[in-house]
Amino acid sequence: MEDQDKHVDSVIKRRHRQEGPQKHVIAFIFSIVLTLIAFAAVAAGGVNIAFTVVILLVMAVLQVLVQLGYWMHLKDKGHMIPIIFMAGGFFVAGTAIITALYWMWWS
Amino acid sequence: MAHAHSVKRHKGLMDWLTTVDHKKIAILYLWAGGFFFGIGGIEALLIRVQLAKPMNDFVSAQQFNELITMHGTTMIFLGVMPVIFALMNAVIPLQIGARDVAFPFLNSLGFWTFLFGGLLLNLSWIMGGAPDAGWTSYTPLSSTTYSLTHGIDFYTIGLQIAGLGTLIGGINFLATIITMRAPGMSFMRMPMFTWTSFITSAMILFAFPAITVGLVLLTFDRILGANFFDVSKGGNPVLWQHIFWIFGHPEVYILILPAFGVISEVISTFSRKRLFGYSSMVFATILIAFLGFMVWAHHMFTTGLGPVANALFSISTMLIAVPTGIKIFNWLFTMWGGQIRFTVPNLFAAGFIPTFVMGGVTGVMLASAPADYQYHDTYFVVAHFHYVIVGGLVLGLFAGLHYWWPKMFGRMLSERLGKWEFWTFIIGFHLTFFVQHFLGLIGMQRRVFTYLPNQGFDLMNLVSTIGAFLMGVGVIIFLVNVVITARQPVGVANDPWEDGRTLEWSIPSPPPEYNFKQIPLVRGLDAFWKEKTAGHKEMTPAEPVGPIHMPSATILPFLMSLGIFIAGLGFMFTSDDFGNNFLNFIFNNYIVTGIGLAITFGSMLWRSLFDDHGWHIEQDELNEKGVKA
Numbered sequence: 001m002e003d004q005d006k007h008v009d010s011v012i013k014r015r016h017r018q019e020g021p022q023k024h025v026i027a028f029i030f031s032i033v034l035t036l037i038a039f040a041a042v043a044a045g046g047v048n049i050a051f052t053v054v055i056l057l058v059m060a061v062l063q064v065l066v067q068l069g070y071w072m073h074l075k076d077k078g079h080m081i082p083i084i085f086m087a088g089g090f091f092v093a094g095t096a097i098i099t100a101l102y103w104m105w106w107s
Numbered sequence: 108m109a110h111a112h113s114v115k116r117h118k119g120l121m122d123w124l125t126t127v128d129h130k131k132i133a134i135l136y137l138w139a140g141g142f143f144f145g146i147g148g149i150e151a152l153l154i155r156v157q158l159a160k161p162m163n164d165f166v167s168a169q170q171f172n173e174l175i176t177m178h179g180t181t182m183i184f185l186g187v188m189p190v191i192f193a194l195m196n197a198v199i200p201l202q203i204g205a206r207d208v209a210f211p212f213l214n215s216l217g218f219w220t221f222l223f224g225g226l227l228l229n230l231s232w233i234m235g236g237a238p239d240a241g242w243t244s245y246t247p248l249s250s251t252t253y254s255l256t257h258g259i260d261f262y263t264i265g266l267q268i269a270g271l272g273t274l275i276g277g278i279n280f281l282a283t284i285i286t287m288r289a290p291g292m293s294f295m296r297m298p299m300f301t302w303t304s305f306i307t308s309a310m311i312l313f314a315f316p317a318i319t320v321g322l323v324l325l326t327f328d329r330i331l332g333a334n335f336f337d338v339s340k341g342g343n344p345v346l347w348q349h350i351f352w353i354f355g356h357p358e359v360y361i362l363i364l365p366a367f368g369v370i371s372e373v374i375s376t377f378s379r380k381r382l383f384g385y386s387s388m389v390f391a392t393i394l395i396a397f398l399g400f401m402v403w404a405h406h407m408f409t410t411g412l413g414p415v416a417n418a419l420f421s422i423s424t425m426l427i428a429v430p431t432g433i434k435i436f437n438w439l440f441t442m443w444g445g446q447i448r449f450t451v452p453n454l455f456a457a458g459f460i461p462t463f464v465m466g467g468v469t470g471v472m473l474a475s476a477p478a479d480y481q482y483h484d485t486y487f488v489v490a491h492f493h494y495v496i497v498g499g500l501v502l503g504l505f506a507g508l509h510y511w512w513p514k515m516f517g518r519m520l521s522e523r524l525g526k527w528e529f530w531t532f533i534i535g536f537h538l539t540f541f542v543q544h545f546l547g548l549i550g551m552q553r554r555v556f557t558y559l560p561n562q563g564f565d566l567m568n569l570v571s572t573i574g575a576f577l578m579g580v581g582v583i584i585f586l587v588n589v590v591i592t593a594r595q596p597v598g599v600a601n602d603p604w605e606d607g608r609t610l611e612w613s614i615p616s617p618p619p620e621y622n623f624k625q626i627p628l629v630r631g632l633d634a635f636w637k638e639k640t641a642g643h644k645e646m647t648p649a650e651p652v653g654p655i656h657m658p659s660a661t662i663l664p665f666l667m668s669l670g671i672f673i674a675g676l677g678f679m680f681t682s683d684d685f686g687n688n689f690l691n692f693i694f695n696n697y698i699v700t701g702i703g704l705a706i707t708f709g710s711m712l713w714r715s716l717f718d719d720h721g722w723h724i725e726q727d728e729l730n731e732k733g734v735k736a
Binding site (some may be wrong): 102 | 281286309312313317345350353401403412413416672
């Protein structure tokens, strides 16, 4: 049993070595830059609040994608089930929140 | 490589408190669920006694409100949910050829949080008044303005704790079914009960966060003076209705889907036929789950969402009849041409089909928004949801319990008593609820504690009450059956129904604590049946015999849940005056809450700091050891 564990460990290590850290470094830099843009947009702010909000939302969506794809490994192979469940969760929660809010306050 | 661990074996009560074995946790769920089911049943009988004749004063209006609230809440959250989890725990690891669930520790934690949540909720009866705003607990009725006792606090905090257990259980089964299927068991070779439990677990994962949020908001409104639902301070009571039903509607599908799975297994086994339209069954299940999240506002047609919303939710609700119809016809086609044996499980399954169809038909009637303005909050609705929950789910659970009882306990329930149970229960059921359709149609309101004579209500209410007592007799016959059976020696065959199709029937009853000596190789749908037809007596193993890694028993889940229980109880009474300095001091300064949380987080810290690698059953110990029931 432990032999098997060791084997699995070594396979994982080998795979990580093959991929190398470059992608993670790029993803990390990307995350930081996205955060900085968001902060900068607010700091510069003033001119048009709606415009700032749009920038923040776009940065937030990109940030979520980077986090899920690189750090949660959703871009890797063998992650179909997590992707299905995350998509299902977003869909259900999104529908519920948007519809409920729409009929409570805007319609 | 095996290494010898000396493992400490607990005996008696300590064994049950510390077990992480899915088969024993199933039995715990069954007893706890049965206990709450009994309480809910007694509440139901008291309700029916009060309504047996006009202007009755058996209970007061306030007591009646408490009874209906606790009957609904107890039955849904503490009665049928745990019995579903009992079946899921007892059967799913065996059906997929696994030695336990993915997270045995969490499995135990899920059970204990559910139990302590349920106990907390029921403590309300002896601690100043039960919740009284209906199981839906609509605001503002459930706000501190209209509900002065701590009843609703017991509701919010008790359900919060019990819900935690359900969520843990759901996630555990998702992980188990995704990762622990035996070699060869692809998704489309999973038994139908495993499929429906899988989808149910996914629905738990998506639906329970909604009620968690709702209960937190209501708790904050009531205990900490927030205003989420208070119109006078800018809140919105309709928000509670949305949140409750965004959870509540998926919840009823969470309940019924496992019953669909049980019925599929039972009908296929006792027709000696493969389930008709297996793949359409799978897709119908997924479709029901998907649509189940799109229909919640059909509970709110009369709230005033407007014609567009009502039309949309009407259509989406009616759509659910399509996949459900697919299932009904598949069961009928499975029976058609089969060698049908009407054993007790199959009787319940055969009784389920027409009863559930009747509940479904009234469901489509209620889905029509204009008609719903007439039905809303009448006994027609009460009849509808009891037809789907009792006539659907509870009949399904009885079918499942009779079917898997020999696998869980190693003893067959008496068929003769079982038939008495079936007939008294189903006749009692139809007597109770069939007339309620007409009571609703001629205008009897739901949740009224009494009614005036000579409105045409008198006779039908009396019939309904008589039926309720007949159902009670059916349940008592079941309990007698259980007691008589428990006195018999263990020792039924691996496959006591002789026509078992799935993996659980290929191993001893009850199974040894490691379930499978060797994990089986699955060659098709109905894996065990396939081997039988090929002339084999047992499954082909997928691995050599070797030492088996087992999880260690632990008391920590019990302690964690006890801690949450104490914290919840403490939190409820933070602003009360007990007329006693000491009690005021420890409750009003969050000391009781703090002690509870310290127990919980202390147990978590213990769990994190001290690794537990489990233990091994060595090769030479692998005889046929069973769990004791």
